Amino acid sequence: MARCRFGEKCRNTHTELFQGNKPKIKSKIQKEASEHKGKKPPMKTAADVISRIQWDTKLPKECFLIGYLDRFLGVIEKPFSDFCWEDLASVGHDVLAIPKHRIQYFKYLHVVVWDKSSRIDNVFGSTGSGLTILDIIDQYKSMVVTEPEKSDNKASPEETGHLLTETNVCCSNEDSEYPDEDYAKAKRPTHFVAVRVNSDEVRSTVEEIQGLLQENNPEIAEFFMPIPTLHLTLCLLCLESSEDIQTAILTLQELKCEFERILPPSIILNFEGLQDFHSRVLYLAPSSIPALEKFEHMLNKCFQEKGLKVMQYPGSNTFHVTIAKIPTKVLRQRPNLAFCTNVYQNSQIKYFGAQPIDSLSLCYAGKTRRTDGFYTTLLELSLY
Incomplete structure (x- = not known):
């Protein structure tokens, strides 16, 4: 019987030529099973x-x-x-x-x-x-429907202030009590610029302190900040459109040269002790660095000049890294959760480590996280 000289390597089909010697072909199910064995499931493109x-x-x-x-x-x-x-x-x-x-x-x-x-x-x-x-659309619609029901219950400015910052985006002012009703009605931040805490030394000491707090009161563990999310916020933003987000990204990229001029060759944040706010927020405050304060002021000013909404709340402007936070409403209902000062002040840890500022992260202030546990990051800008 006639055969193609290229045999099975031929790209053309010759069904009439191979009737006497049909090649063995795996079934479609067997082929797919062998191809995908040990591989990740295919993802839609x-x-x-x-x-x-x-x-x-x-x-x-x-x-x-x-x-x-x-x-x-x-x-x-x-x-x-x-x-x-x-x-x-x-x-x-x-x-x-x-x-x-x-x-x-x-x-x-x-x-x-x-x-x-x-x-x-x-x-x-x-x-x-x-x-x-x-x-996803159904879930989003249900969230929108339930939101006005929550707002019908009149809350004090203190409680509403907490709602504005429940995303755990921590800046120097986010944990203040918001005595002004205008702040109670303000929108919560959608994005923030932060220095991510990735120092192994700082992370390990924070983890140790959280362990001591949990030993003293196991119920408090749910209010710990996850170690991968630790950060120091420099600026809170309310970016209401994709154009605003693009403007924020371009502003940071344009300012990179200016950052290098203003900042010293290296800025090191040294954390030497724990502080708390009304026994419900526990945080690390770095030693005072004038260059960092100047840097933060310039950053906020540049965003405002670009027409972006910078969120500024009343209260102290001390930089800090929150390691645990209990909502005000929860603390009122469960006062036994209040942080006990003696637990962490009497610990052997007096120095919490150092964190260099070598990059900035523009992050989304939602609940989504990256695979490494940090906030969803739109831009990570290296300063040097």
Whole structure:
């Protein structure tokens, strides 16, 4: 019987030539099982998500945002409707069109629903929690419905002040009692600029103190700040649109040279003791550094000059790193949770370590976290 001279390597199909000697072909199920054995489950691609948003009538396109990697500016976030999804070769220079492989994440409003790096797919549910975009939308709607019900109960300015800072974004003023009702009505911050505490020395001493507090009162453990989230906040921002976020990112990048001029060759934060606020907030305060105060003032001023809303609350402007915080309302109901001064003041730890300031992080003040436990970071700027 006639045979193709290339045999099984031939790219063309010759069904009539191989009837007498059919090659063994695995079934589709066997092939897929062998291919995916020991591998991560396949994740829907960015192209799949784009197609879903474009053609699914249940999904409001105006509510989606895309974070993509720019070659020069890093990750940039833009509304889905700003993009053109035609063939890149056919679009003009005045149209926003990007290769799909540069897309890093998709958001529904402020919720990340697809993330390339952490393999989260809450659009189709192929990886991650298993939720789909319709589940996310339903959850978001239920949150919006219950929010006015909570606001109907009149709370004191002190309680409302806590609600403004419940995201655990810690700046020098966030734990004040907010005597002014205007602050009680203010919006909570959406983003913040911080120095991440990644010093092993500081982290280990904080962990040790948290252990002592837990031994004294096991119920207090739920109010500890997770070690990966420890940070010192320099600026709180209320960024209400993707344009605001882009402006904040560009402002930090533009100021990098100015930071190098103002800051000394190295700034070291030395933490020499614990302090508390009304027995409900326990924090580390670094030694006074005038250069850091000047740096913070310049940072806030630059954001304001760009038209961004900087959140400034009444109270002390002492820098600090919160390691535990009990909500005011909870403490009123359970006064036994109040921090006992003797527990940590009588400990052998007198020096809590040092943290160099060599980078800044622009973070999202929501509940989402990176795979390493830190806040979702839009920009990590190296200062040197």
